[in-house]
Every structure is written in structure tokens, then in C-alpha cells.
Amino acid sequence: MSQLIDNEFGGTALIADPIHRYIQFTVPETKGEVTEKALIDSPWVQRLRYIYQLQSARWVYPSAEHSRFQHSLGAMHMAGEFAKHLYPSLRKVLGDDCPSAPYIEQYMRVVGLLHDIGHGPFGHFFDDNFLHHFDLTHEDLGQTIIQKYLGDIIKQLRRSPSGPFAAGEELRPEDVIYPIKKNGLEDNRKPKWVRFLQPLTGGIFTFDNLDYVSRDSYMCGVHPGPVDRERLLHYTFFTAKGLTVHKAGNNALTTFLNARLYLYTNVYYHRTTRAIDLHLRDIFPETMKLLFPGNPLEHMDDYLYLTDWSLLEEVSRWRRQKSDREALGKEWETVLHREVKWKMAFDRTLSLNELHYGVDLIQDTDWEKRIRAGLPAAQRDLTFRVDMATQDPRPENPFAMGKKQIHIYDPSSGEIAKESLAELFEFIPSKIVQFRVFALDHDHDQLLAEVAENALKGRSPASKTSV
Secondary structure, eight states: OHHHHHHHHTTEEEEEETTTEEEEEEOOSSTTOOOHHHHHTSHHHHGGGGSBTTGGGGGTSTTOOOBHHHHHHHHHHHHHHHHHHHHHHHHHHHGGGSOOHHHHHHHHHHHHHHTTTTOOTTHHHHHHHTGGGGTOOHHHHHHHHHHHTSHHHHHHOOEETTEEOOTTOOOOHHHHHTTTSTTOOOOTTSOHHHHHHTHHHHSSSOHHHHHHHHHHHHHHTOOOOOOOHHHHHHTEEEETTEEEEEGGGHHHHHHHHHHHHHHIIIIITOHHHHHHHHHHHHHHHHHHHHHOOSOGGGOHHHHTTOSHHHHHHHHHHHTTSOSTTHHHHHHHHHHHTTOOOOEEEEEEEEETTOGGGOOOOOOHHHHHHHHHHHSOGGGTTOOEEEEEEEEOSSOSSTTOOGGGOOEEEETTTTEEESTHHHHHTTTSOSOEEEEEEEESSSTTHHHHHHHHHHHHTTOOSOOSOOO
16 A cells, blocks of 8 residues: 555655745656756756846845746746647647657756756846857857756656656757757757747747746736736647647737736836846946956856856955955945936837837937937036837737747637737737936936937937026
8 A cells, every 4th residue: 555655656746836836846766766856956957046037126126036946947837737738739730750748748847947047147137248248148058058067867867747758768958958049040950849849938928938927926026917827828739830829818818918018117127127237237347357257158167156146245245345346346335235326317118119209229329329419518428328128028020930930720710820910919019118218316307308308209409408
């Protein structure tokens, strides 16, 4: 009897989670077996505990102290749920070209767990303000980490929480990294099942964003509207054309996209979040010169220990030292004390259908030149910054989404088409630009607002008043 009970409950364990209630993962049943536990407990995955999910937004939302590690576990769970639900339709479409159900489940769970493995401190800010100097993103680093440091573990996995792989099946790290690169090229040499699953990693609704929209809103204490993960999952399936959503799931999809837009507007691109990022931009290049030796691909042993925690601890030490780092340390002290340097003087949210504002999506510095040219002579030396936060709530062209393409099934006509997406997305903008002007104080808000408004509308740059 005890042997039967051990067999039923052995081989997996549970992680308590506020979003998914419990997350199941595989653990060794026999000595020496390699399971998901080995991946989760690896130094590279454990490193994500020390990288905040919301970089600067946690200084705005005090409860948003969650990490990339928590999100990665949630993404692993969501990826596995997608895999289990979609497998019957995937198998029906691909036939014998489709691997076993546990194999597909494990593949998706590993992609979900490791999709953010390359992130550095301050997340996407780190990409924009450090990695871009080396023509890299965190996804490039993630692909290297998966192949070079986690590949041996991945290749030894032989079962998912649902059961063992079919005989002879082995996960390939090169397949795991394929969907992780957001703008990666399509590769027709990849197995068809890999290409079919791609939209679940980089499409408009994915295991990634379905977890982070739910998790970030919960941890921040904001309420963007319902995210009906279960309904969206239920009405998703595969057809010969690829990933398809039943028309009955349309409302769940549009509700989710609007919830994600709400989070970008009110959390990720909150005015104070962006103001803090502006300050960090001024001090980050010099900070990284002192903290890190160069291209992370050439210093991966050092990158393993570069996290939010290690960076913040080091800069905190600078502010207490009498050295050449003292001035930089003082700048970091204002950030750590949440003394917000930049104050918002002007804010305008634009979508691409508002082209009468003349927004060409040019660089922030070019907009600063336009606005400065419009200031009265007496204020031409005014210190201010332009910040443009851009977000894509849905595909600009729903008919040409490439490897992220999804389709809609209409039961009344029996047709499966991507053209239905145009109607579905009609009231969701394809791109949002949050255009803001920040200054060191609020003394010239009215003047900056007037000149910025004129610049956006393409009017003559010269302001006739000093307001």
C-alpha cells in the first residue's frame, strides 16, 4: 500500500504561488535522476531571485518587490498548461511528426522557465543603457547561458510532471533557445512543431505576458480589469494554419490586451518610474564602467554575480566612501532615498492614428532641440528632458505577424482566417507613445507645455510669450 502511495506522489513537488495557487515541478525519483529541480536550483536560475521584475516601478508601488525568479516559475507553469491543452490539436495537425505529450510539455516548461535567464540588473533598462553598446540584448545572453551552462541539464531531462518521454526523445538546447529571441529570424530547418509553438513565446498573448500581467498587477495592487487566462486558454487550439483562437475567445483576448495596455500606461511607464529612469540614465554608464569589465559574453563568470542586489550594495557603499566615486555615490544616494530629481512638466499620450500631431518617432534628443528652439531667448538654457515611452498593444499589421501569426476560427462560417483580427483589433491602437517633458522643478511647466504642444503639432517653434 505504501508503495502505491509513494508512486502516486513521488517524482513531483509543489511551489505555493499567489497567482497560480500551486506550481508543480519534477524532482528525482531515483538517485542521480536529473529533473526540473536541477534547473531551478542551478546558479543561473537562482540568480533571478536577485533581479527585480519591475526595476524602477518598485519605487512607485511599494509592494512590487517580486523578482524575475517568481515570474519565471509562473511562466514555466503557464507554458506547461498551454502545452497540455494544445497537444491534442497539435498532434492532430502534425501526426507522427509531433513528439510525445510529455516531451512537448517539458519543452514548453523549460522555455518558460528560462526565457528571462539573460536579464541583468534593472531588466530592460539594462538592455537599453548597457547591453546595446555591445549590440546585445538579454535574449542573446540567455541563449548563450542555455546552451553553454544549462545545456547538459536540459539534455538529461526525461519526463514532465505528466509522465515520461517516449523512447529515444531528448530535449535539444538549440530548440529551447529558438523562440526566446524576440526578433529572431524564422528558420524553416527547425521541426514544424517548434515553429508551431513559437507564437506562445513571442506572440500577442503568451505564457510570459499572461503571467506578468496577472502577477505585476497583483503585486502592485492595481486593477487593470479581468485577465481570463482560463477562457483564453480554453478557446486556443492548433489548425493546419497554426495557432488559432475560437471566436468565442475574442473577448478574453481583447480584455487581456487592454489590461496589458493599462499596465504599461500606469505601471511600467508611470511618470515617476520614467523620471527615475531619466536620472539613472545619467549615472548608469559611469557606474557600469566601474562595476563590470566589458562585454558580458566575454565575462560570463562575472555576469553570473551581476544582479540588482550586487549593484545596489556596491553603489550604496560608494556614498559612504571618501574617494573618486563619492560624487557618483551621492547621485545614487538620491535614487536610493527616492528623491526624484526630474519633475514632469508635460504629458501627452499619442497613438499612431493621431499623426496630425506630427510625431515621427524621432529621437528624444531631437525633440529636445525642437522644444528648445521654441523657447523664448531668456529661457533657452532651461534644463529639461524629453522622454518617449513606446508600446505596441497589438500588431501594427495583423495580417503579417510572421512566426507570431495567429488565426481566428468563426464557427458560423467554418472559416479560419487572420483577416478577422483586423475587426477584433479595431478599437485597440497598434502603437502608443507617451510623450513627456521633465524639468528640475515646476517653475516653467506652463511654458514647456505650450512649446511642447506646438512642437508636436508642427507649429512654428517660436513661442510669443514667456508665460
